[in-house]
Amino acid sequence: MNWNAFLEFVRGPLFQVSLLVFVAGMLYRLVRVLMLGWSRDNVPSKGSKGGGVVKSFLKSILIWPFIPWVKRTFSKNPVIYLAGGLFHLALLVVLILGTAHMLVWKSLLGFGWATLPLPMVDWMAAVGIAAMVALLIHRLVNPVMRLISGPSEWANWTLVFLPMVSGYMLTHHMFFRYEVLFSIHMLVVDILLIWIPLSRISHFIFYFFARTIHGVEFGKRAVNP
Amino acid sequence: MPEETVHQYLQKQGVSRRDFLKICGALVGALGLTRMPPFDESGLPGNLKHTSVKPIDMVRHALETKPRLPVIWLEFQDCAGCSEALTRSHSPTLVNLVLNSITVEYHETLSAAAGFQVEEAKQAAMKKYAGQYILVVEGSIPEGDGYCTIGGKSALDLLKEAAAGAAAIIATGNCASFGGIPKARPNPTNAKGVWEIITDKPIVNIPGCPAIPEAFTGTLANFLIFGSLPELDGLRRPKTFYGNTIHDRCLRRPFYEAGKFAESFDDEGARQGWCLYKLGCKGPTTYNACATIKWDAGLSFPVQSGHPCLGCSEPNFWDGGGFYQGQSAPLNRPAVTVVGAAAAAGIVAGAAMGAANQSQKKSAARKSKKQKDA
Numbered sequence: 011m012n013w014n015a016f017l018e019f020v021r022g023p024l025f026q027v028s029l030l031v032f033v034a035g036m037l038y039r040l041v042r043v044l045m046l047g048w049s050r051d052n053v054p055s056k057g058s059k060g061g062g063v064v065k066s067f068l069k070s071i072l073i074w075p076f077i078p079w080v081k082r083t084f085s086k087n088p089v090i091y092l093a094g095g096l097f098h099l100a101l102l103v104v105l106i107l108g109t110a111h112m113l114v115w116k117s118l119l120g121f122g123w124a125t126l127p128l129p130m131v132d133w134m135a136a137v138g139i140a141a142m143v144a145l146l147i148h149r150l151v152n153p154v155m156r157l158i159s160g161p162s163e164w165a166n167w168t169l170v171f172l173p174m175v176s177g178y179m180l181t182h183h184m185f186f187r188y189e190v191l192f193s194i195h196m197l198v199v200d201i202l203l204i205w206i207p208l209s210r211i212s213h214f215i216f217y218f219f220a221r222t223i224h225g226v227e228f229g230k231r232a233v234n235p
Numbered sequence: 236m237p238e239e240t241v242h243q244y245l246q247k248q249g250v251s252r253r254d255f256l257k258i259c260g261a262l263v264g265a266l267g268l269t270r271m272p273p274f275d276e277s278g279l280p281g282n283l284k285h286t287s288v289k290p291i292d293m294v295r296h297a298l299e300t301k302p303r304l305p306v307i308w309l310e311f312q313d314c315a316g317c318s319e320a321l322t323r324s325h326s327p328t329l330v331n332l333v334l335n336s337i338t339v340e341y342h343e344t345l346s347a348a349a350g351f352q353v354e355e356a357k358q359a360a361m362k363k364y365a366g367q368y369i370l371v372v373e374g375s376i377p378e379g380d381g382y383c384t385i386g387g388k389s390a391l392d393l394l395k396e397a398a399a400g401a402a403a404i405i406a407t408g409n410c411a412s413f414g415g416i417p418k419a420r421p422n423p424t425n426a427k428g429v430w431e432i433i434t435d436k437p438i439v440n441i442p443g444c445p446a447i448p449e450a451f452t453g454t455l456a457n458f459l460i461f462g463s464l465p466e467l468d469g470l471r472r473p474k475t476f477y478g479n480t481i482h483d484r485c486l487r488r489p490f491y492e493a494g495k496f497a498e499s500f501d502d503e504g505a506r507q508g509w510c511l512y513k514l515g516c517k518g519p520t521t522y523n524a525c526a527t528i529k530w531d532a533g534l535s536f537p538v539q540s541g542h543p544c545l546g547c548s549e550p551n552f553w554d555g556g557g558f559y560q561g562q563s564a565p566l567n568r569p570a571v572t573v574v575g576a577a578a579a580a581g582i583v584a585g586a587a588m589g590a591a592n593q594s595q596k597k598s599a600a601r602k603s604k605k606q607k608d609a
Contacts, residue, residue, distance in 0.1 A: 012469060014520060014549055021556075022566035026573075029565075033574060034581035041585025045593065109496060109513060113561035118568050128494025188480060188519045 013189040020196040028203035029118075035207025036215065043219055053232040062229020066221050093144040100138025104131055104177075128181070135178050142171050162209055169205050172198040238302035241336045241459070245298075248335065259294040262460070265453055267475045268294075297460040298336070304459050305368040307360060307397055308342040311383050311390040312417040312426055313374025315344045316445040317408040324448035333452035336459055340368070343385070354386045361400050369458060370401035375410040375417045376432055377424035394432060403437040403464055404429055407451050409547055412440035412470075419553035430471060439464050440471045442523075444547035449528050450476035470550070472522065481518035481544045484526035487511065505541060515559040517546030 075095060078084035084091045105111050108131040116122035125131070146167055149155045176195040179185065206212055213220075239247075245255055268290035310318070321334075322345070339345065340360035346353050360368065376390045377383050383390040398404060406429040409415035417426035430438045441451045454473050457465040465473040482488065490496070490510040497504035497511055510516070518526075521544050525536040538544055543559070546552040556566045 012550075015551075017520065018551065018555065018566065025565045026567075026569045030569060030573065030577040034577040034584075037578050037581030038585040038588075041582050042589050045586065045589030109494070110561065110563035113513065113564045117560060117564035128492075131494075183483075188482065192520065 013187070013193050017189050017193040017196065020193055020200055024200045025196065025203075028200040032203040032206060035204075036212065039207055039212060040215065043216065048226075051230075051232070055230040055232040057229050057231030059226045059229040062227070063222050063225030066225030066228060067218075070221050089144055089148045093141040093148070096137050097141035097145065100134045100141065103134040104138065104174075107131060108135075110181075132178075132181065135174065135181075139171075139174050139178060142167070142174060146171075165205065166209055166211055169198065169202045170211070173202060240298070240300055241303055242299040244303055245335060255298075256291075256295065259291050259298065262294050262456055263290045265449060266457055266460075266465075294460050301459065304337040304455070305360065305364040306337045306339045306371055306455075307357065307368050307401075308339055308345075308371040308373065309393060309397055310343045311372070311374035311376050311394070311411070312424065313408065313410050315373070317373045317443075317451070318342070318344050320445040321448045321451060324452075333456050333459070337369075337455065340364070351386075357397075361397065365400040367402050368400065369455065370397050370404045372404060372406050372411040372429045373408055375414045375424075375426035375428060377417070377426050378432075379423070379425040382424040391432070394429065398429075398433045398436055401436055403439070403458060404433060405439050405441060405451070405454060406430065407441045407446045409442045409444050409550075409552065412442040412472075413550035415444065416553050418551070437464050438471055439467060439473060441476075442470075442472065442548040442550075443525075444545070444552075447476065447524055447528055447530070450524055468522070472548070476524040476528075477522040477548065479522065479524075479527075481521045481523060481526050481538065482516075485518055485538055486526065487538060500541065508541075511538060511541075511543040513561050514543045515557060515561060516543035517549075517552070517555065517562055518544040519562060521546040521549055521552075523548040 074081055074083060078091060103126065106115075107126040109125045109128065112122050112125045149159055149163070149167070173195055176191055176198060180188065180191040180195055184191075202211075242255060245258075250258070308318070341353065341357040346356075348356065372394065374390075376394055378391060380389070385393060388396075406412045410417060410426070411429050413428045414422075414426045414431075415428075417424055418428075428440070430440065439454050441447075441454060443450070450473065453476060454465055457463075457473070465475055468474050468477055470477075482491070485491075487508060487510045490508070491512060495504065495507075495509040496513040497507075497509045498513060499505065500514065512518075516538065518538060525544070526538065529536045529539070545558055546555055549555070556562075556564065
């Protein structure tokens with residue numbers, strides 16, 4: 011098999027198709043969510059719904075992730091708190107501040123930005139991979155997590171883990187030839203792009219909708235029948 | 236009278252025995268003969284089979300006993316760059332030796348004769364050396380009608396005619412190997428590489444733009460000495476010269492590992508000789524010997540001179556994304572209209588499903604209200 015030809019396919023036509031499916035799928039989901047509309051207020055609210063939303067965002071973005079004792083997030087479940095948090099941080103750093111990924115954004119958006127030195131991104135990638143492994147073990151060991159894990163949860167984990175690990179091996183030229191790892195990396199990313207709109211990985215958008223709805227509910231000062 | 240051997244020819248040219256042995260040693264080095272190739276193909280006397288034969292003895296024996304190798308060199312859709320690179324090569328030992336050890340019976344660019352005479356000479360050579368000559372092809376072959384004819388014959392016919400009597404075919408340059416620039420989209424001439432057309436002959440690809448002269452002559456020398464082709468990879472490239480990527484042997488590799496990249500062609504990074512990955516270097520996926528053999532007698536090669544590798548020894552390099560676009564970027568981005576259409580499709584589908592959902596909800600609510608009222 012000629013890996014360079016395969017690489018050409020997964021970097022070219024397949025990536026484009028995946029990207030289009032991703033865009034169409036996410037917009038479909040977005041429109042569906044927006045068209046659900048607000049729940050009807052049967053009783054006039056005395057509180058400020060807007061204030062509730064602002065508070066909700068401040069808490070969930072600035073306070074809860076970084077100050078563990080506010081909601082005792084760390085003591086309740088240290089694995090989820092540490093591994094989950096570090097995984098998300100690593101993902102953001104690698105995808106946005108990694109040079110190779112910035113070049114992808116640049117080719118799609120038309121502009122680029124300054125990136126972190128490779129060794130720093132590299133360490134974050136290693137941290138992200140370790141966090142993913144910890145989360146998998148937690149999911150396998152914890153009885154509650156096992157109960158709520160179905161096929162799509164395992165697919166989520168696999169499809170996020172494979173690009174991370176193949177990307178790491180690619181940068182370090184481990185075990186396989188560069189174009190082989192590059193092909194595998196791109197293939198899994200293409201599959202992931204199609205999978206995201208179908209799965210709960212789409213929370214990277216809908217998380218903010220959830221926070222908004224919660225904020226509105228918390229901002230209400232009324233008796234809801 | 237038996238044919239003149241390579242050694243006899245060299246003696247006539249004034250090469251001393253001492254120089255001859257030096258040349259043999261240089262050949263061993265250039266071919267990377269660290270271990271013995273298969274004995275049966277070597278042409279050595281059978282009584283040496285179980286004794287320890289050094290590679291240099293094998294080379295010496297071959298040059299002393301074998302006649303010069305006849306070569307017919309065809310050019311199709313090419314720029315003669317591979318011929319130019321070969322004739323202007325600055326590594327005298329290897330290239331000169333090999334060029335002295337072969338007789339180029341026909342070469343469109345180098346032949347002094349022209350017209351019908353030279354075509355007749357080619358026919359005579361093909362007859363005389365039938366089954367023995369090496370056919371070198373430079374340039375891609377158009378399968379479309381009416382492109383690239385020589386003496387009234389199409390390139391396709393010329394190739395088939397010459398390939399029929401060839402012992403082996405060497406496709407030099409990316410064009411003859413994989414179609415090269417003539418094959419770039421939209422490929423108006425329906426250009427093809429030799430191995431896509433000729434399937435019943437041993438073929439070696441020496442891709443590159445141009446092919447590295449040492450890689451070409453090394454392969455030729457291999458055939459001259461052992462009577463067989465060197466070990467090839469999946470794309471029929473000799474592993475000796477195409478075993479590693481440019482990236483693997485790059486002098487800027489430490490900067491890649493350290494994450495130090497030139498951002499433009501005239502910034503401080505470029506002046507410091509940092510890695511050219513961000514400027515579009517295709518070194519990581521390009522298999523060739525540029526970084527080790529280099530060009531102009533080991534003077535430099537593109538990456539050393541500050542230009543990213545274009546990947547010219549790989550198939551379809553011309554269509555492999557922008558030359559100055561980092562390799563991690565997708566090959567091409569979808570057109571804005573296509574993205575817009577996909578987005579519109581998603582929105583419309585979402586709106587339709589949402590509306591259907593809402594009307595279903597409303598009718599259900601009406602029904603339950605009716606039931607309550609009744």
